[in-house]
Amino acid sequence: MKNQKRTTIYDIAKKLNLNASSVSRALSNNSNVSEATRKLILDTAKELNYKQNSLASNLRKGHNQTIGVIVPRINQNYFADVIAGIEEVTYQKGYNLVICQSNESSAREVKCVNTLINQHVSCIVISISADFEDDKHLQTIKEHGIPLIQFDRVAEHLDTFKVLNDNEQASIDAVSHLIEQGYKRIALLEGPQNVNIFKQRKAGYLAALKKHNYPILPELIKENAWTKELGAESTKELLSLAEPPDAIFASTSDFSALGVLEVATRMGLKVPEELGICGYSNEAFTEITSPSITTIDQYSVSMGKTIANLYFQEIESSEKDNNPKIVSIKPKLIIRSSTLRNKTD
Template sequence: MNPKKRTTIYDIAKKLGITPSSVSRALNDKAVNEKTKKRILQAAKELNYKKNSLASNLRKGESTTIGVVVPRINQNFFSNVISGIENVSYKKGHNLIICQSDESYEKEKKCINMLINQHVNCIIMSLSVDTTDYKHLQSIMDQNITLIQFDRVAEEVESLKVINDNEQASFEAVSHMIKQGYKRIALLEGPQTLEIFRQRKAGYLRALEKHDIAVIDELIRPNAWTKELGATATRELLSMPSPPDAIFASTSDFSALGVHEVAMEMGFKVPSQLGICGYSNEPFTEITSPSITTIDQFSFQMGTTIAELYFQEINKSDTAKISKVISIKPKLIVRASTLKE
């Protein structure tokens, strides 16, 4: 036996003096004589046969592969979503090809091309911050590949979507801070190219309006979405003649961590002098002192929801495939950093 060659159904057929057709049928549980079926399975085991999915998928014109494109694999939110997707797709015998865009539009396009070439059945993705043009998303659907956008979605692209209700979550977070007695609440906002950050800002504005609090432009800081940028913005805010008495780091808990550190450094007491609220419920928010109020996005469940949505849609006829949006309600996790009273 040539060690370089894998066993094929031909090898099994030859060994047993039957045709490859029968071997294929036996291996795929189609109607075959019970006795020969047993012999085939036995021989397959002996010859250490492994199916070649490339050939099988090519012939069948389908595949059991799902592509995933996220900005960063090693970010808690995304790796949790991926873990959730894997959990479901594994049970259905589907594989996951995973790419990261590194927040780059160019890389995102290339990843998608790779996935299309690999003939994936579905592409699950969350946009890079750099992406403002959505032709590449359209091209996915042009190839008859199911597109599921999640979290950072392009609203105008009609596809399946699984999102959080960011506006409502922000509204609740800011309302909570107002009820705690905070009066000058600053907002650290994310790049407004992304819908999610626009929504979070909208929730902030709605909460202020509802409680008759005037919007102060200087308290709204753009692009403060990393720990470093959050820290810089906080340093500026806390140096103002009348600094804010609370900061809502709407972009991420990393940004909130930057706020936390600068507050300590500048001697602002949290929560009495400064309230802090983050976003995402990263594990570390529970550990800081004081612990940080944040918003849980149910990332793992988001992953399982996405995968389940896909497996539901896959069985439908084309006409039934409509644009569908599942919105998951995030949960405000109140911790010490905003408990002023």
């Protein structure tokens, strides 16, 4: 069976021998249309099974109840949960979401931004890619008058609404926990230092070592170890040192920590007795690995709700604030078996 042709305002106008503009005004409850004509048009629309194109209608009115969200990777639990949190709030408000994935590519991120601008979304929410180069495309969003909310990974110097985690304090908590467990040589797997969150997590690592009078050893800091594969490769290099680490803080992600655990398992190292492992993000798999992995919960669903509420409470408010708000959420250290060398902790 062929799909039935969608009824348009032109079909209604033709049947009633009216102008399409008159039909459009009636369907929009314009006061310039008489009550008798409005009733005739509405009855005919119902008879012809007319369905209003809400997107086109919103564009004609200059707005669109759609929020665009750009994340580095949709398949990571953290970003998926942030999106779920945003959707939970926006659904109640009658808004839709358009989700884009940069796949950690700045070029792809720019394309995502342009696509959302062309769709006339009400707001763009973004967490920048790992190879972020400059903020020209983000400036373009502002130039188009579209509200911009950055979260987690942000262009720090760009004056926009931001929802952030306290990454530095979370890393201080993680490294301090490892020190309290008796680990002496704590290595760091760090992410690209052009991205704010990885820079902050490294700062927390260094601050914790300094606080506990531990030496800072450059050979124990591995750059750009932010995937499972890169985490595994860095772990092999660290464990081949004449004095290898007895703990590794994978500050980039739990995927990197998983790479550490896989290498340690293959080498026959006992975790946590011979090697402590701490990740970041509280991915679902960290509870079911053997041993389970200590990590940091970023309260991602709550962050998503905070982002959505920020839009509705601040950006849509009639009382505009000239100073975009920055909201900080404190993550929580989740202690599991991979670091519990001292069972009394």
